[in-house]
Amino acid sequence: MLDLSRIPTALRSEGGLSRRLFLAYGAALAALPSLATRTHAADKKVTFSADPFALGVASGDPNADSVVLWTKLAPEPLAPDGGMKPDAVSVTWEVAEDEAMKKVVASGAVVAAPQLGHSVHVEAKGLKPDRWYWFRFTAGDARSPVGRTRTLPASDAAPDKLKFAFASCQHYEQGLYTAYEQMAKDDLDLVFHLGDYIYEYPNRETAKVVRKHTGPKDGKIKTLGDYRERHALYRSDRLLSGMHARCPWFVTWDDHEFDNNYANDIQERQPKGKAKADPADFLVQRAAAYQAYYEFMPLRPRALPKGPDMQLYRKASFGRLAEFFVLDTRQYRTPQPNEDGLKPLNEAALDPKNTLLGKAQRGWLDAGLLASGATWNVLAQQVMMALVEITTAKTAGYSMDQWPGAAHERMALMKFIADRKVPNPVVLTGDIHSNWVNDLRVDDRRHDAPVVATEFVGTSISSGGNGPKEVAGLDKLQAANPCVKFHNRDRGYVRCTVTPTAWTSDYVAVEDVTKSGGRVTTRASFVVEAGTPGAKKA
Incomplete structure (x- = not known):
């Protein structure tokens, strides 16, 4: 019903x-079957036309005693249904304490169902806390590559260090994933992906395209088959799939996993003369996008979408060292005020009804922050939180698609963190294809107000191509916005090292994403001392 x-x-x-x-x-x-359908009898003697594990293996959403193991049977990843017959297939899985898979500590069987694109989401339970493990899958006579994963420390543990990276925005057409080649060498505990894992745009025939999208050439992808094919194309990149196999990921989406700048069930602002999509059709499309996202991500089965609804916000504890709150600022938001774009912080932008989180998620976040006993409290989310006034040749204002579009909610959140003395708040952000380090105040326009939190904004993996290395008018930008401590437009990711006394963020840059083997450097490093909000250059 x-x-x-x-x-x-x-x-x-x-x-x-x-x-x-x-x-x-x-x-x-x-559109989705219940999980019960996945327990039906499945073919254990299946044969494949090619390697069914061509998209690799991944893990994600670990806690102290379990982790999600992922794979997807697709002998022909870009073909309809991945080259699979419409039959359920039995897949066995193993977790071992060694890479040679000799010391198996957990195993089982699961059904890869055609209704979910033959994706597999195993919750491997009963594992020991704070341990590295290796895992693999078997289907018929085919065996997957071995992946590496880990559990998190127990909730009452006091880890000495955590090393992780966060990334976002990996437009396939506009650059190579060289950043993941370096990331794989960093020996990380975790990766956070903050959105724009795929881009929904059509195949573009331009000189700037480094490699081409498949799929429709006459418009954005819209159907479940379209979204599946696009995810498969991105996951077929060996550097991306290789990094997935190195350590567990926490993922959340932004807009391009579905439709650029969408807000809940509202399509982005359309050019004059072009009507927005019918709300019903738009939600059916959202259901397709959300299902494909679930199928391709190492998410727990409880994240299984219910039509166009999917709860993605959740938290994770790295012992008492760090509490991570993974947010969703797309599904529940109100439409961008002032018709989006750069606009003043006027009455429409400051309307208390504007929200990026929605009432339920905001209540969950407040409760989690109050209950946290961690040294560091981290919001892993999508769009820039700092209230930064941008001046261009044509206009000046604040981005209405970012937190300034819900400025009242944003300032109330910072006030809550300040008033309740939430320890060491740090915000991780993606979305805008550029690097930033921002000191956050309740109202960033009050430059003399106390700093409440620190925001680290990571650039894109490849979106925007190489882009300009430096920012014209940076001095004027920082003079007008003293909250901005660092800004450039490199490509790359941010590597974070967290201890009980300090947080260090290294801004890792790839010199050229249009050619393989681009040189990788650390462009800048910033440190936050525990107990002292605000970032300083290392």
């Missing part, structure tokens, strides 16, 4: 839900 309580307010009218919207939304909710 369709649960009317799950229907977004935007789809209801004064007289109730229209029949057309009801049917469209009901179809979206019915």
Whole structure:
């Protein structure tokens, strides 16, 4: 039965839900099978036309005694249905204490169902805390590569160090994933991906394209098959899939996993003369995008979408050293005020009704921050939180797609953190294809107010190509916005080393993402001392 309580307010009218919207939304909710279908009898003697593990293996969402193991059967990754027959397939899995897979400590079997694109999401339980493990899958006579993963320290443990990286924005057409080649050498505990894992744009025939998208050439991808093919194309990159096999990832989306600059069930602002998508059609498309995202990510089964709804926000504890809150600033947000773009912080932008988190997620976050006993409290999220006024040749203002578009909520969150004395808050951000280090105040326009938190914004892996290395007018930008401590437009990622006394963020840059073997350097490093908010250059 369709649960009317799950229907977004935007789809209801004064007289109730229209029949057309009801049917469209009901179809979206019915798009996924229940997990029970995955326990049906499956073919154990299956044969494949090619390696069914061509997309590799991954792990994610670890805690102290379990981790998610992922793979997807796809002997022909870019073919419809991955080259698989519409049959359920039995897949066995093993976890071992050694890379040679001799000391197996956990194993089992799971069904790869065609309804979920033959993806596999195993919750390997009963593992020891703070341990490295190795894992692999077997289907028929085919065996996967061996992946490396780990559990997190126990909740009452006091780790000496955590080393992780965060990344975002990896447009396949605009550059190579050289950053992941270096990241794989960094010997990291974890990776956080903050969104724009894929881009929904059509195949572009331009001189700037480094490698081409597959899929429709006449418009953005829209169907479940389209989204599956796009994810498969991105995951076929050996550097990306190789990094997935090195350590567990925490993932969250931004906009391009579905549709650029969307806000909940509202499409981005359209050019004059072009109508926005019908809300019902848009939600059906969102259901397809969310399902494909789940199928390709190492997420726990509880994240399985229900039509166009998928709870992605969650938290993880690295012992008492760090508490991570992984946020979703797309699914529950209100439309961008002032019709998006760079606009002043006017009455529309400061409207208390504007939100990026939604009421339920904000309540969950507040409760989690209050309950946290960690030294560092980390928000892993999508769009820049600093209230930075940008001046261009044509206009000046604040980005309405970022937190300034919900400035009241953003300032209330900083005030909550300050008033409740949440220890050592740090914000991790992606989205804007550039590096920033920002000191966060309740209101960043009050330059003399106390610093509450530190924001590290990471650039893109490849989006925007090489881009300009430096920023014109940087001195004026920083003079107008003293909260900005660092800014450039390199490509790369941010590597973080966390101890009980200090947090160090290294800004790792790839010199050229249009050619393989681009030189990698550390462009800058910033340190936050525990107990003293604000970043200083190392």
